Amino acid sequence: xxxxxxxxxxxxxxxxxxxxxxxxxxxxxxxxxxxxxxxxxxxxxxxxxxxxxxxxxxxxxxxxxxxxxxxxxxxxxxxxxxxxxxxxxxxxxxxxxxxxxxxxxxxxxxxxxxxxxxxxxxxxxxxxxxxxxxxxxxxxxxxxxxxxxxxxxxxxxxxxxxxxxxxxxxxxxxxxxxxxxxxxxxxxxxxxxxxxxxxxxxxxxxxxxxxxxxxxxxxxxxxxxxxxxxxxxxxxxxx
Amino acid sequence: xxxxxxxxxxxxxxxxxxxxxxxxxxxxxxxxxxxxxxxxxxxxxxxxxxxxxxxxxxxxxxxxxxxxxxxxxxxxxxxxxxxxxxxxxxxxxxxxxxxxxxxxxxxxxxxxxxxxxxxxxxxxxxxxxxxxxxxxxxxxxxxxxxxxxxxxxxxxxxxxxxxxxxxxxxxxxxxxxxxxxxxxxxxxxxxxxxxxxxxxxxxxxxxxxxxxxxxxxxxxxxxxxxxxxxxxxxxxxxxxxxxxxxxxxxxxxxxxxxxxxxxxxxxxxxxxxxxxxxxxxxxxxxxxxxxxxxxxxxxxxxxxxxxxxxxxxxxx
Numbered sequence: 297x298x299x300x301x302x303x304x305x306x307x308x309x310x311x312x313x314x315x316x317x318x319x320x321x322x323x324x325x326x327x328x329x330x331x332x333x334x335x336x337x338x339x340x341x342x343x344x345x346x347x348x349x350x351x352x353x354x355x356x357x358x359x360x361x362x363x364x365x366x367x368x369x370x371x372x373x374x375x376x377x378x379x380x381x382x383x384x385x386x387x388x389x390x391x392x393x394x395x396x397x398x399x400x401x402x403x404x405x406x407x408x409x410x411x412x413x414x415x416x417x418x419x420x421x422x423x424x425x426x427x428x429x430x431x432x433x434x435x436x437x438x439x440x441x442x443x444x445x446x447x448x449x450x451x452x453x454x455x456x457x458x459x460x461x462x463x464x465x466x467x468x469x470x471x472x473x474x475x476x477x478x479x480x481x482x483x484x485x486x487x488x489x490x491x492x493x494x495x496x497x498x499x500x501x502x503x504x505x506x507x508x509x510x511x512x513x514x515x516x517x518x519x520x521x522x523x524x525x526x527x528x529x530x531x532x533x534x535x
Numbered sequence: 536x537x538x539x540x541x542x543x544x545x546x547x548x549x550x551x552x553x554x555x556x557x558x559x560x561x562x563x564x565x566x567x568x569x570x571x572x573x574x575x576x577x578x579x580x581x582x583x584x585x586x587x588x589x590x591x592x593x594x595x596x597x598x599x600x601x602x603x604x605x606x607x608x609x610x611x612x613x614x615x616x617x618x619x620x621x622x623x624x625x626x627x628x629x630x631x632x633x634x635x636x637x638x639x640x641x642x643x644x645x646x647x648x649x650x651x652x653x654x655x656x657x658x659x660x661x662x663x664x665x666x667x668x669x670x671x672x673x674x675x676x677x678x679x680x681x682x683x684x685x686x687x688x689x690x691x692x693x694x695x696x697x698x699x700x701x702x703x704x705x706x707x708x709x710x711x712x713x714x715x716x717x718x719x720x721x722x723x724x725x726x727x728x729x730x731x732x733x734x735x736x737x738x739x740x741x742x743x744x745x746x747x748x749x750x751x752x753x754x755x756x757x758x759x760x761x762x763x764x765x766x767x768x769x770x771x772x773x774x775x776x777x778x779x780x781x782x783x784x785x786x787x788x789x790x791x792x793x794x795x796x797x798x799x800x801x802x803x804x805x806x807x808x809x810x811x812x813x814x815x816x817x818x819x820x821x822x823x824x825x826x827x828x829x830x831x832x833x834x835x836x837x838x839x840x841x842x843x844x845x846x847x848x849x850x851x
Contacts, residue, residue, distance in 0.1 A: 372730040386721035389714075397718050400711040401730035409711070447618055452730050 302396025305354035308485040312341040314510040347371040379445040379456035387434035396503035439470040459490040575690040584795035587776035590744040592785040593716035598781040599773040604632040604745040608752020608767035613679040632749025633742040640738035663768035678763035714818035784831025
């Protein structure tokens with residue numbers, strides 16, 4: 297059974313269909329990529345999954361349970377965490393406290409503050425931010441702020457992690473580090489669903505790729521299938 | 536060296552607090568009369584300011600509703616004051632205010648920024664006009680009288696409210712909910728996606744802050760002895776906590792306390808010394824604060840502290 301499933305997921309903004317009748321699934325332990333030109337509806341689909349928006353009509357199931365219409369904090373507590381395209385760290389709070397909030401309020405309801413602090417410290421080590429634990433999040437570089445968002449999301453102990461353009465704006469070294477981080481997250485047993493524009497990254501990391509265009513799913517398959525698909529090439533490069 | 540300083544701080548701060556609280560508790564015996572009135576007025580403003588800070592400082596939702604909560608407390612006292620014993624009246628005043636806060640919060644805390652602020656401002660006016668209409672239409676009166684009690688009683692009730700408030704504030708700030716409130720102010724969307732029930736947390740904190748403002752209003756009513764809707768729902772009681780918190784600086788818990796104490800003392804002194812110019816002087820003080828002390832008195836103290844430490848290092 298897939299860990300995440302969407303049936304006929306649709307969302308209009310006024311007259312514009314941002315996401316139109318999209319069926320999708322993500323299986324346990326996979327890394328699934330979501331690509332498409334700008335304005336294709338990728339982030340909207342993530343907002344629909346994480347509860348920031350409600351599909352109308354359509355249904356989203358997580359581990360077989362219908363989560364359509366659930367609030368963002370409820371979906372987080374069920375085990376779906378996310379990062380944001382434009383980083384949303386708690387800018388004036390120290391790095392450690394950013395992550396601590398995830399441990400304290402995520403899927404586990406009554407975690408002691410000592411355990412939470414230990415978890416947060418371990419996660420900072422996992423993403424490579426240990427040295428910066430005491431500085432305010434706003435003073436980090438973009439790459440580090442993105443890592444911090446990942447650490448905060450992981451602190452909620454998710455089973456599914458939604459990564460929204462983790463590698464956008466990073467230099468080649470940072471992209472390589474981010475790719476390695478995604479693999480390590482999967483090795484922890486966390487399923488990853490990621491939006492990405494960096495083709496090299498998505499082709500080498502993902503098990504499967506979905507392509508959105510004008511809110512519709514136009515292709516799906518392994519990286520090889522997507523790279524050679526006529527429709528995908530047409531969408532990206534024109535005929 | 537660093538550790539010794541932390542240890543010293545651990546002993547110093549509670550000891551200092553204890554001494555101040557003991558002095559305050561003993562004050563009516565040592566200096567009865569005007570001093571008691573002056574000090575409980577200051578305590579009242581500290582209660583308003585710290586209550587306002589609990590909710591508005593971390594979340595960044597600037598509320599102008601304190602006058603509404605304060606007025607509800609005042610009217611609770613005016614209506615029930617003769618029928619029930621004083622402590623019960625004070626508690627009901629606080630509860631009535633927090634009920635209003637729960638209702639208003641549930642309806643309006645989805646508004647952000649300036650819209651929330653303007654709504655709370657309108658709320659004060661709305662309730663004032665409603666009470667005025669009700670009193671004239673159904674009670675056949677415009678104002679109400681209250682049975683006075685001794686100044687010392689008012690003092691000790693206000694003191695007890697302040698102690699309860701400070702304990703509450705301390706525990707909220709230390710708990711994970713204090714951290715969560717701060718994260719709402721930083722980025723509400725990210726907070727929600729981190730598993731925080733932002734709506735519930737905001738509404739409950741708003742209601743907790745209203746409890747103490749309502750209780751303070753209930754005891755303040757007795758000091759006023761005569762009240763009408765214009766006195767009870769005076770918008771100054773909404774603006775004062777904001778000004779005092781800015782004056783003190785909001786980063787630390789002692790900032791708003793210091794700000795409210797110094798500011799309300801200044802106000803008393805200026806009113807008695809310069810009855811005609813005092814508003815002008817208050818205005819100038821505020822302008823100077825905002826221009827030169829953007830972080831309030833706390834910012835100034837921290838600057839001095841840093842300079843003193845720097846000097847020490849230079850000597851050694």
